[in-house]
Amino acid sequence: MTSPSAVPGSERSLRSDALRNRIRILVAAESVFAAKGLDASTDEVARLAGVGIGTLYRHFATKDALLDAVFAGRMQRLVDRADDLARESDAGRAFFDFFAGLLGESPRDRVFTDALARAGLDAEAAATRPDNPLHIAMAQLLERAQRSGQVRPDVSVPDLVSSMFGLVHAMRHAGTATRVRLRTLTIVVDGLRPPAGTQRRVKASVPVGRRRR
Amino acid sequence: MTSPSAVPGSERSLRSDALRNRIRILVAAESVFAAKGLDASTDEVARLAGVGIGTLYRHFATKDALLDAVFAGRMQRLVDRADDLARESDAGRAFFDFFAGLLGESPRDRVFTDALARAGLDAEAAATRPDNPLHIAMAQLLERAQRSGQVRPDVSVPDLVSSMFGLVHAMRHAGTATRVRLRTLTIVVDGLRPPAGTQRRVKASVPVGRRRR
């Protein structure tokens, strides 16, 4: 999780101070964009990062490139969590925990939602590019949960992503009203469960347990 | 529904040409903002409407005022539909039709979602200002559907609004993938149904008792 590859774009070895600057910029950017929206100025990001604007543009050719990097970082955290949960023994629990985790994300920021909106996650792109890391991670969670009979069998990964996308926005709308947040989550979670009467069928099939990768 | 008051701001009688321009501007604005986001320029709206920029600003003192008007129009359509459905005899069908209707709205635009995001609909504001027309309309739909036992009794109007908000965003994410759109809707709709085993309780309150589908 903390290996260098966790910082996107850092593969080409950078002088340590340059790397430090890059990270400071990313951290500042996430904070600024989360607080003030994506229209916040690059100047403000640079200021918070404690670097000159020129330095920011040396690391990220474009504001858009910076946003992409921020989004990628955010997505990575989500993928990491999905991967961690995929190792859980209880497939259903893992699956629903993933959704429940969204409760904690993004009290009010637009970074996460926009991160999901970009990055080729929309349903159309998903068909042509099924190699998206988040897709892969979610596919594992979903498959196991479905096989264990705890998730309705008729949902696919794109459905899941759309639902998750909607849920995150709903959380943003619900704001700090805990009750509302909770019940909105419940609605989606219950909607993902198998309809009454179908529920029991496959339950015993997970004894072996499978590993990713 | 088609009375003049359906066009926001038309209450003060305007010369016919002025009214026509006002409408053209609103239509253009909805289209432009839907296509390019709320950052699209007022110039572009004026150009598409075929009026000078001065005319736009004569009708709407501020870009924000224009956005408000666009949002209000969009909300009004939603409220109108909710009101229409409130007159349906089958409470459950009316309720779920309302949600199903969101399938048709907003294939990809940000106007509708942002319209919902503004206008004091967020959960916190809802507590203090329960007089919102959409709230009232949805409250009617919800109450009746709950009394008929077709919607789980533990959801409140704010939960519903958050869910709807999320669903609309999910629709935007799903894009034109009809299957995904449909299944995402299904998840939310099923999540709104009473959990298995609770279902029967209130049944008798709907005289004849009607089955969905």
Added chain:
Amino acid sequence: MTSPSAVPGSERSLRSDALRNRIRILVAAESVFAAKGLDASTDEVARLAGVGIGTLYRHFATKDALLDAVFAGRMQRLVDRADDLARESDAGRAFFDFFAGLLGESPRDRVFTDALARAGLDAEAAATRPDNPLHIAMAQLLERAQRSGQVRPDVSVPDLVSSMFGLVHAMRHAGTATRVRLRTLTIVVDGLRPPAGTQRRVKASVPVGRRRR
């Protein structure tokens, strides 16, 4: 003073309603420009006058033309007062009363000062166009006062106009500080008196010879 010619531009006979509108516009313009400066909009003038903007432009082809008319009206009042005073028997008193009258004018408005600044009253234009009504009126006041020995003989009408112009601005600067207003006036007035020792010379030319106060 109240003859039709007092309203500049009304010479061509206008229908009575048109004339009334013209006057209402002028009155409104003076009030608006005095309160908000010459940058106030023509729209605001029209609104206060209770006429449409089109009507304003029918009467005054240009904002500048309107300003000229307002200025002319203000100047006329000044000229009228000078003419009235010219009929006073005490030449010195008449002269100084004219200056003292400026105390009352323009507590804070820019119309009067700008009226003076325009209308060919600057010293250079005065040389080529000595037919300015205000010049003529002030010339009479000055000449008589000088002949009576109560005003220093070395000042000319342009000097007087410049002094008056400055005094009016000084009044604007002094604001509502009565003491300051009064003393500033005193300085100019005393500066216009004949220097000590020169005073008596021309005395005999005023038959009776009168003392101030």
Added chain:
Amino acid sequence: MTSPSAVPGSERSLRSDALRNRIRILVAAESVFAAKGLDASTDEVARLAGVGIGTLYRHFATKDALLDAVFAGRMQRLVDRADDLARESDAGRAFFDFFAGLLGESPRDRVFTDALARAGLDAEAAATRPDNPLHIAMAQLLERAQRSGQVRPDVSVPDLVSSMFGLVHAMRHAGTATRVRLRTLTIVVDGLRPPAGTQRRVKASVPVGRRRR
């Protein structure tokens, strides 16, 4: 007088090129606003300064801030002159030289007059904020001149400022007519002298010649 602090805003050390631009902008602004009035566009200032409009706004956040800086520069020159004169041995000469110096200022520009009009110099503000540099400098000139009996004892600093304000406007009105300028100055100057008969009184009180402070 020529220390760096004479350039307003240069206190924070700027890169030499930035400082040069700042000065070019200020010089251009003074010239443009003097020639065309305060309504002249910032674009024109930038053009004359040979910088982009963005550079102008980097140095001065607002047109108003630019005007303030221009005004402050102009005021500083006036204060500097007053301070210089305050060191003259002949108090009366110093005092009247100060006024005579206004002859040279501002043949036709509005910058100086508006600089005086702003900056809390109006008579009302003066009462509450007597710490204005110009006030202090003029107070010194005035006090000494009054003590030496060469200026009437009943004028205060606000009176003086109002008079000066008026005089500067009068100069603007007089334009290039040297005679008029000179005589208008004479009127004010003579008005500031002690009235005949009072003149001698305090004279002997200055025998040794005293230094301020």
Added chain:
DNA sequence: GATGAATGAGACTTCATTCAT
């Protein structure tokens, strides 16, 4: 590599003036 000053396109908005009703 880092810095931050400079740039200028482009956004929003105002207002004098015109013209169809």
Added chain:
DNA sequence: CATGAATGAAGTCTCATTCAT
């Protein structure tokens, strides 16, 4: 003649991006 809706030039200001130091 009166009206006020329409027009668009022009103004202030922002901000992504470039470039000299």
